[in-house]
Amino acid sequence: MTPHEAQQLLHDAECVATAERVQAALDRLAGEIGEALSSEMPLVLAVMGGAVVFAGQLLTRLAFPLEFDYLHVTRYRGKTRGGEIEWRVLPGKSVAGRAVLVLDDILDEGETLAAVRAKLLEMGAARVWSAVLTDKANGLVKPVRADFVGLEVPDRYVFGCGMDAYGLWRNLPAIYALSPDAASG
Numbered sequence: 001m002t003p004h005e006a007q008q009l010l011h012d013a014e015c016v017a018t019a020e021r022v023q024a025a026l027d028r029l030a031g032e033i034g035e036a037l038s039s040e041m042p043l044v045l046a047v048m049g050g051a052v053v054f055a056g057q058l059l060t061r062l063a064f065p066l067e068f069d070y071l072h073v074t075r076y077r078g079k080t081r082g083g084e085i086e087w088r089v090l091p092g093k094s095v096a097g098r099a100v101l102v103l104d105d106i107l108d109e110g111e112t113l114a115a116v117r118a119k120l121l122e123m124g125a126a127r128v129w130s131a132v133l134t135d136k137a138n139g140l141v142k143p144v145r146a147d148f149v150g151l152e153v154p155d156r157y158v159f160g161c162g163m164d165a166y167g168l169w170r171n172l173p174a175i176y177a178l179s180p181d182a183a184s185g
Protein backbone atom coordinates (compact mmCIF):
# COMPACT_ATOMS: atom_id res chain seq x y z
CA MET A 1 0.00 0.00 0.00
CA THR A 2 1.30 3.47 -0.83
CA PRO A 3 1.27 6.35 1.69
CA HIS A 4 -1.48 7.96 -0.40
CA GLU A 5 -3.62 4.80 -0.23
CA ALA A 6 -3.07 4.63 3.52
CA GLN A 7 -4.27 8.24 3.88
CA GLN A 8 -7.30 7.38 1.73
CA LEU A 9 -8.10 4.45 4.06
CA LEU A 10 -8.25 6.88 6.98
CA HIS A 11 -10.14 9.50 4.98
CA ASP A 12 -12.85 6.96 4.06
CA ALA A 13 -13.11 5.54 7.59
CA GLU A 14 -15.66 6.47 10.23
CA CYS A 15 -14.56 7.58 13.70
CA VAL A 16 -16.26 5.32 16.24
CA ALA A 17 -14.49 6.62 19.38
CA THR A 18 -12.78 10.00 19.66
CA ALA A 19 -9.43 10.37 21.40
CA GLU A 20 -11.26 12.04 24.29
CA ARG A 21 -13.58 9.05 24.71
CA VAL A 22 -10.60 6.70 24.66
CA GLN A 23 -8.83 8.72 27.36
CA ALA A 24 -11.98 8.78 29.52
CA ALA A 25 -12.34 5.01 29.11
CA LEU A 26 -8.70 4.54 30.17
CA ASP A 27 -9.29 6.65 33.30
CA ARG A 28 -12.34 4.59 34.24
CA LEU A 29 -10.61 1.28 33.51
CA ALA A 30 -7.60 2.23 35.63
CA GLY A 31 -9.94 2.97 38.55
CA GLU A 32 -11.73 -0.37 38.17
CA ILE A 33 -8.48 -2.32 37.84
CA GLY A 34 -7.00 -0.51 40.85
CA GLU A 35 -9.99 -1.40 43.00
CA ALA A 36 -9.76 -5.06 42.07
CA LEU A 37 -6.01 -5.66 41.89
CA SER A 38 -4.11 -3.08 43.96
CA SER A 39 -3.11 -5.61 46.63
CA GLU A 40 -2.29 -8.46 44.20
CA MET A 41 1.07 -7.18 42.88
CA PRO A 42 0.10 -8.65 39.50
CA LEU A 43 2.24 -9.54 36.55
CA VAL A 44 0.76 -7.42 33.76
CA LEU A 45 1.18 -8.98 30.31
CA ALA A 46 0.59 -7.05 27.09
CA VAL A 47 -0.47 -9.14 24.09
CA MET A 48 1.77 -7.74 21.35
CA GLY A 49 1.53 -6.07 18.99
CA GLY A 50 -2.00 -4.66 19.33
CA ALA A 51 -1.79 -3.93 23.07
CA VAL A 52 1.19 -1.61 22.77
CA VAL A 53 -0.79 1.66 22.94
CA PHE A 54 -3.33 0.39 25.47
CA ALA A 55 -0.60 -0.96 27.77
CA GLY A 56 1.50 2.18 27.55
CA GLN A 57 -1.40 4.49 28.29
CA LEU A 58 -2.96 2.33 31.00
CA LEU A 59 0.21 1.51 32.94
CA THR A 60 0.97 5.09 33.93
CA ARG A 61 -2.55 5.34 35.36
CA LEU A 62 -2.11 2.30 37.65
CA ALA A 63 -0.87 3.52 41.04
CA PHE A 64 0.03 0.21 42.68
CA PRO A 65 3.04 -2.11 42.49
CA LEU A 66 3.07 -4.41 39.48
CA GLU A 67 5.48 -6.18 37.15
CA PHE A 68 5.26 -5.87 33.40
CA ASP A 69 6.08 -8.26 30.58
CA TYR A 70 4.62 -9.18 27.21
CA LEU A 71 3.74 -12.13 25.04
CA HIS A 72 3.27 -12.14 21.29
CA VAL A 73 0.53 -14.07 19.60
CA THR A 74 -1.22 -13.32 16.33
CA ARG A 75 -4.02 -14.75 14.23
CA TYR A 76 -4.99 -11.93 11.81
CA ARG A 77 -1.45 -11.25 10.49
CA GLY A 78 -2.32 -7.91 8.90
CA LYS A 79 -5.62 -9.14 7.38
CA THR A 80 -9.22 -8.35 8.36
CA ARG A 81 -10.15 -11.97 9.08
CA GLY A 82 -8.61 -14.22 11.72
CA GLY A 83 -6.97 -17.59 11.12
CA GLU A 84 -4.93 -20.02 13.18
CA ILE A 85 -3.39 -18.80 16.42
CA GLU A 86 0.37 -18.39 16.01
CA TRP A 87 2.50 -18.12 19.16
CA ARG A 88 5.56 -15.97 18.58
CA VAL A 89 6.81 -15.18 22.11
CA LEU A 90 5.80 -16.68 25.43
CA PRO A 91 6.08 -14.49 28.54
CA GLY A 92 9.71 -14.26 29.66
CA LYS A 93 8.90 -13.95 33.37
CA SER A 94 7.60 -16.97 35.20
CA VAL A 95 3.83 -16.83 35.63
CA ALA A 96 3.72 -19.80 38.04
CA GLY A 97 1.71 -18.93 41.14
CA ARG A 98 1.22 -15.34 39.96
CA ALA A 99 -1.82 -13.13 39.68
CA VAL A 100 -1.72 -12.15 36.01
CA LEU A 101 -3.50 -9.34 34.21
CA VAL A 102 -3.60 -9.73 30.42
CA LEU A 103 -4.00 -6.55 28.34
CA ASP A 104 -5.23 -6.61 24.76
CA ASP A 105 -6.57 -4.03 22.34
CA ILE A 106 -9.67 -5.88 21.18
CA LEU A 107 -11.88 -8.80 22.05
CA ASP A 108 -13.40 -9.74 18.71
CA GLU A 109 -14.23 -13.44 18.29
CA GLY A 110 -12.42 -14.12 21.57
CA GLU A 111 -10.16 -16.86 20.18
CA THR A 112 -6.94 -15.03 21.03
CA LEU A 113 -7.82 -14.18 24.62
CA ALA A 114 -9.17 -17.69 25.22
CA ALA A 115 -5.90 -19.21 23.94
CA VAL A 116 -3.77 -16.80 25.99
CA ARG A 117 -5.77 -17.49 29.14
CA ALA A 118 -5.52 -21.27 28.63
CA LYS A 119 -1.76 -21.05 28.03
CA LEU A 120 -1.16 -18.95 31.17
CA LEU A 121 -3.19 -21.33 33.34
CA GLU A 122 -1.29 -24.27 31.79
CA MET A 123 1.94 -22.45 32.73
CA GLY A 124 0.76 -22.31 36.34
CA ALA A 125 -0.72 -18.82 36.75
CA ALA A 126 -2.73 -18.72 39.98
CA ARG A 127 -5.37 -16.38 38.56
CA VAL A 128 -5.79 -14.66 35.21
CA TRP A 129 -7.69 -11.39 34.77
CA SER A 130 -8.07 -9.65 31.45
CA ALA A 131 -8.61 -6.07 30.35
CA VAL A 132 -9.39 -5.06 26.79
CA LEU A 133 -9.52 -1.57 25.39
CA THR A 134 -12.42 -2.57 23.12
CA ASP A 135 -15.03 -5.32 22.94
CA LYS A 136 -16.65 -5.80 19.54
CA ALA A 137 -20.46 -5.99 19.65
CA ASN A 138 -20.66 -8.78 17.08
CA GLY A 139 -23.41 -10.81 18.74
CA LEU A 140 -21.18 -13.88 19.05
CA VAL A 141 -21.14 -16.12 22.09
CA LYS A 142 -17.44 -15.58 22.81
CA PRO A 143 -15.34 -18.33 24.38
CA VAL A 144 -14.15 -15.88 27.03
CA ARG A 145 -15.22 -12.51 28.46
CA ALA A 146 -12.92 -9.76 29.65
CA ASP A 147 -12.99 -8.72 33.30
CA PHE A 148 -12.44 -5.08 32.37
CA VAL A 149 -13.68 -3.45 29.14
CA GLY A 150 -12.87 0.06 27.97
CA LEU A 151 -15.27 0.64 25.08
CA GLU A 152 -17.72 -1.30 23.00
CA VAL A 153 -17.09 -0.98 19.26
CA PRO A 154 -19.50 -1.80 16.43
CA ASP A 155 -19.32 -4.98 14.38
CA ARG A 156 -16.94 -3.47 11.82
CA TYR A 157 -13.19 -3.82 11.29
CA VAL A 158 -11.74 -1.12 13.55
CA PHE A 159 -8.29 0.43 13.75
CA GLY A 160 -6.28 2.99 15.72
CA CYS A 161 -5.14 2.93 19.38
CA GLY A 162 -2.92 -0.07 18.69
CA MET A 163 -5.24 -1.82 16.23
CA ASP A 164 -3.99 -2.07 12.68
CA ALA A 165 -5.59 -1.72 9.29
CA TYR A 166 -3.51 -3.86 6.90
CA GLY A 167 -0.57 -3.42 9.28
CA LEU A 168 -0.91 0.39 9.42
CA TRP A 169 -2.35 3.13 11.62
CA ARG A 170 -1.80 1.58 15.06
CA ASN A 171 -0.54 5.04 16.02
CA LEU A 172 -3.89 6.88 15.80
CA PRO A 173 -5.21 8.27 19.13
CA ALA A 174 -8.86 7.65 18.15
CA ILE A 175 -10.65 4.52 16.86
CA TYR A 176 -12.03 4.25 13.33
CA ALA A 177 -14.07 1.69 11.38
CA LEU A 178 -12.82 0.80 7.90
CA SER A 179 -15.18 1.64 5.06
CA PRO A 180 -17.00 -1.51 3.85
CA ASP A 181 -15.05 -1.40 0.57
CA ALA A 182 -11.69 -1.22 2.33
CA ALA A 183 -12.66 -3.96 4.83
CA SER A 184 -13.36 -6.48 2.08
CA GLY A 185 -9.98 -5.86 0.40
Ligand SMILES: O=P(O)(O)OC[C@H]1O[C@H](OP(=O)(O)OP(=O)(O)O)[C@H](O)[C@@H]1O
Nearest residue numbers: 048049050074075076108109110111112
Ligand atom coordinates in the same frame (compact mmCIF):
# COMPACT_ATOMS: atom_id res chain seq x y z
O1 LIG B 1 -10.77 -11.97 19.54
P1 LIG B 1 -10.02 -12.38 18.30
O2 LIG B 1 -10.93 -12.56 17.11
O3 LIG B 1 -9.11 -13.54 18.50
O4 LIG B 1 -9.12 -11.13 17.87
C1 LIG B 1 -8.43 -10.34 18.79
C2 LIG B 1 -6.95 -10.38 18.53
O5 LIG B 1 -6.70 -9.98 17.20
C3 LIG B 1 -5.70 -8.96 17.18
O6 LIG B 1 -4.43 -9.49 17.07
P2 LIG B 1 -3.75 -9.82 15.66
O7 LIG B 1 -3.82 -11.27 15.40
O8 LIG B 1 -4.33 -8.91 14.62
O9 LIG B 1 -2.27 -9.43 15.92
P3 LIG B 1 -1.72 -7.98 16.33
O10 LIG B 1 -1.88 -7.89 17.83
O11 LIG B 1 -0.30 -7.98 15.91
O12 LIG B 1 -2.56 -6.94 15.62
C4 LIG B 1 -5.87 -8.27 18.51
O13 LIG B 1 -4.67 -7.62 18.91
C5 LIG B 1 -6.24 -9.38 19.44
O14 LIG B 1 -5.10 -9.98 20.03
